[in-house]
Amino acid sequence: xxxxxxxxxxxxxxxxxxxxxxxxxxxxxxxxxxxxxxxxxxxxxxxxxxxxxxxxxxxxxxxxxxxxxxxxxxxxxxxxxxxxxxxxxxxxxxxxxxxxxxxxxxxxxxxxxxxxxxxxxxxxxxxxxxxxxxxxxxxxxxxxxxxxxxxxxxxxxxxxxxxxxxxxxxxxxxxxxxxxxxxxxxxxxxxxxxxxxxxxxxxxxxxxxxxxxxxxxxxxxxxxxxxxxxxxxxxxxxxxxxxxxxxxxxxxxxxxxxxxxxxxxxxxxxxxxxxxxxxxxxxxxxxxxxxxxxxxxxxxxxxxxxxxxxxxxxxxxx
Amino acid sequence: xxxxxxxxxxxxxxxxxxxxxxxxxxxxxxxxxxxxxxxxxxxxxxxxxxxxxxxxxxxxxxxxxxxxxxxxxxxxxxxxxxxxxxxxxxxxxxxxxxxxxxxxxxxxxxxxxxxxxxxxxxxxx
Numbered sequence: 161x162x163x164x165x166x167x168x169x170x171x172x173x174x175x176x177x178x179x180x181x182x183x184x185x186x187x188x189x190x191x192x193x194x195x196x197x198x199x200x201x202x203x204x205x206x207x208x209x210x211x212x213x214x215x216x217x218x219x220x221x222x223x224x225x226x227x228x229x230x231x232x233x234x235x236x237x238x239x240x241x242x243x244x245x246x247x248x249x250x251x252x253x254x255x256x257x258x259x260x261x262x263x264x265x266x267x268x269x270x271x272x273x274x275x276x277x278x279x280x281x282x283x284x285x286x287x288x289x290x291x292x293x294x295x296x297x298x299x300x301x302x303x304x305x306x307x308x309x310x311x312x313x314x315x316x317x318x319x320x321x322x323x324x325x326x327x328x329x330x331x332x333x334x335x336x337x338x339x340x341x342x343x344x345x346x347x348x349x350x351x352x353x354x355x356x357x358x359x360x361x362x363x364x365x366x367x368x369x370x371x372x373x374x375x376x377x378x379x380x381x382x383x384x385x386x387x388x389x390x391x392x393x394x395x396x397x398x399x400x401x402x403x404x405x406x407x408x409x410x411x412x413x414x415x416x417x418x419x420x421x422x423x424x425x426x427x428x429x430x431x432x433x434x435x436x437x438x439x440x441x442x443x444x445x446x447x448x449x450x451x452x453x454x455x456x457x458x459x460x461x462x463x464x465x466x467x468x469x470x471x472x473x474x475x476x477x478x
Numbered sequence: 479x480x481x482x483x484x485x486x487x488x489x490x491x492x493x494x495x496x497x498x499x500x501x502x503x504x505x506x507x508x509x510x511x512x513x514x515x516x517x518x519x520x521x522x523x524x525x526x527x528x529x530x531x532x533x534x535x536x537x538x539x540x541x542x543x544x545x546x547x548x549x550x551x552x553x554x555x556x557x558x559x560x561x562x563x564x565x566x567x568x569x570x571x572x573x574x575x576x577x578x579x580x581x582x583x584x585x586x587x588x589x590x591x592x593x594x595x596x597x598x599x600x601x602x603x
Contacts, residue, residue, distance in 0.1 A: 179540070180537070181540045181541050183508060183542075183544070183545070184544065186504060187541065187544045190503075223540070254539050254540050254555070275543060275544065276542070276544045276551055
């Protein structure tokens, strides 16, 4: 997820149907054939719930009165789970009482369609729920983007890191993060003005994005500081990527101040294999590595392998 | 067994979507599946299983209307509601909805006649 601006989803949105009647599934499949959606169905609400948690769909069509598990209970479970709480749920039920409708909306349903339903109306209601899902996704993406550079912001980094550490611990795969800080940035601002400083930040963002892989998350951590999250990457490999970036930045000629080079210091920290570690400790270690780079001459990469036998910081470039 | 007209010709129950090309195949498959539903309903009655009978009625209630058999759906709803309210022992609960179940089975039978090549025997028990 290196380029947040390239998040156009080419895939059809998934609509999950949880209804204990196979007839209803057949019916929906035929009736929604022309719609740009991928239908996934479960007659067992428990399996439907499990599916939704694993692969949150764009919209859920939920029956209420099911023999295996009450639909309200399913709805409550969906809304209580952070993975699914934002997914619009349309209740599709034969239950017509006002109390059932009120309960469904209070529990977080977005719409309520009474069976048997009129399909033209049903399609329009489904489209409206899909639209809500699209807007929600867009909003949450926007909220995690940095306005100046177009990179992910710190909030995104924090949530991705927590996610990756959880995944890494389960799969025993390596992970690295790299902190990058522009050297003497204040003096660029002071000498050439803030617009020049801003274009340096934008230029650095462009290089970072260009040199990193799709699987990396490049984020602006704050001010002139950037952080790269590199899943499935050993610290030594992460350091090699950073070294490449360091050289690329060093060799740029900046249009606003061609006489003034810009350099960047890096602090890389990582695990060769998964171990229990919390995000804050990892970030702190990366900060420490960055500090070492700064203290020992700047424009260099310092790497710390947290699970190396001897974990002394080592500089890979001077 | 009350008023099951044995001699009068049976009128097939036609789906509201009979003329809808998008639905034709689905309605047919729903209709041709109905004899097995009837068998299941009769089996539930014979084994005095309120749970099975309620589930079968519930499923028909939710789906029949979608296939254009509104009256069938409404009839299934009546059976389900009759069983839902009941706290009586199984045999009494089932006896209490006997008339509604027979009406439901009759509608299922009539709807099943619309399936191509259908020649089911009129269900009795």
